[in-house]
Amino acid sequence: xxxxxxxxxxxxxxxxxxxxxxxxxxxxxxxxxxxxxxxxxxxxxxxxxxxxxxxxxxxxxxxxxxxxxxxxxxxxxxxxxxxxxxxxxxxxxxxxxxxxxxxxxxxxxxxxxxxxxxxxxxxxxxxxxxxxxxxxxxxxxxxxxxxxxxxxxxxxxxxxxxxxxxxxxxxxxxxxxxxxxxxxxxxxxxxxxxxxxxxxxxxxxxxxxxxxxxxxxxxxxxxxxxxxxxxxxxxxxxxxxxx
Numbered sequence: 001x002x003x004x005x006x007x008x009x010x011x012x013x014x015x016x017x018x019x020x021x022x023x024x025x026x027x028x029x030x031x032x033x034x035x036x037x038x039x040x041x042x043x044x045x046x047x048x049x050x051x052x053x054x055x056x057x058x059x060x061x062x063x064x065x066x067x068x069x070x071x072x073x074x075x076x077x078x079x080x081x082x083x084x085x086x087x088x089x090x091x092x093x094x095x096x097x098x099x100x101x102x103x104x105x106x107x108x109x110x111x112x113x114x115x116x117x118x119x120x121x122x123x124x125x126x127x128x129x130x131x132x133x134x135x136x137x138x139x140x141x142x143x144x145x146x147x148x149x150x151x152x153x154x155x156x157x158x159x160x161x162x163x164x165x166x167x168x169x170x171x172x173x174x175x176x177x178x179x180x181x182x183x184x185x186x187x188x189x190x191x192x193x194x195x196x197x198x199x200x201x202x203x204x205x206x207x208x209x210x211x212x213x214x215x216x217x218x219x220x221x222x223x224x225x226x227x228x229x230x231x232x233x234x235x236x237x238x239x240x241x242x243x
Contacts, residue, residue: 011108012099016092019138022080023088036083041136046078046123048131048233067127068233075123075229081136091138098145105152107211110201113218117197118144118190120225125189127232135183140190147194155202197221
């Protein structure tokens with residue numbers, strides 16, 4: 001893919017570091033570098049609604065967990081956890097390739113705001129499609145960056161099919177629907193959000209030379225998406241579910 005602009009992608013590097021720390025935290029809390037898991041993953045993965053049951057000296061105690069139970073932070077924390085090094089490596093490679101293009105173009109604040117908005121959109125897609133499935137990974141946000149990169153390159157007059165981003169999106173969509181265990185909701189939710197939010201941000205940039213406006217729009221959409229996640233998770237809450 002051809003660079004649109006140069007510059008050191010500091011935010012991209014920090015995001016990659018946070019994802020690596022998430023993998024290390026999983027391994028340090030009883031999980032594995034090859035399979036994920038651990039207490040850190042259990043406490044941070046994305047899930048709309050579930051109930052855990054444990055035996056205590058007073059008998060069985062059932063505890064509801066998930067976004068519908070007030071754990072809204074899972075909308076974000078799930079995006080920094082992975083199911084193993086392979087999962088992490090694939091997402092981080094794409095994050096690096098896309099971030100090194102978009103971050104210099106958008107600026108650090110807008111790029112971060114776009115990333116977080118796409119992450120929230122991916123979580124919203126998960127909670128609409130499979131709210132009781134435990135989900136981890138940065139792929140919703142990464143798919144969002146792919147969508148935004150398509151818009152950026154189209155606006156710059158770059159042929160996305162010759163450049164490579166078009167093929168990258170197509171291949172990843174084929175993998176999404178062909179490989180079992182991949183979150184379709186996260187990938188499609190993130191991709192759609194990346195296209196729409198990216199188009200809005202770049203359109204605003206051409207009308208008003210105020211980068212802070214694009215950042216504010218992304219932040220407002222993120223807040224709206226979090227409320228959407230809470231709503232979606234609540235629609236599927238079922239008090240009879242148990243591990």
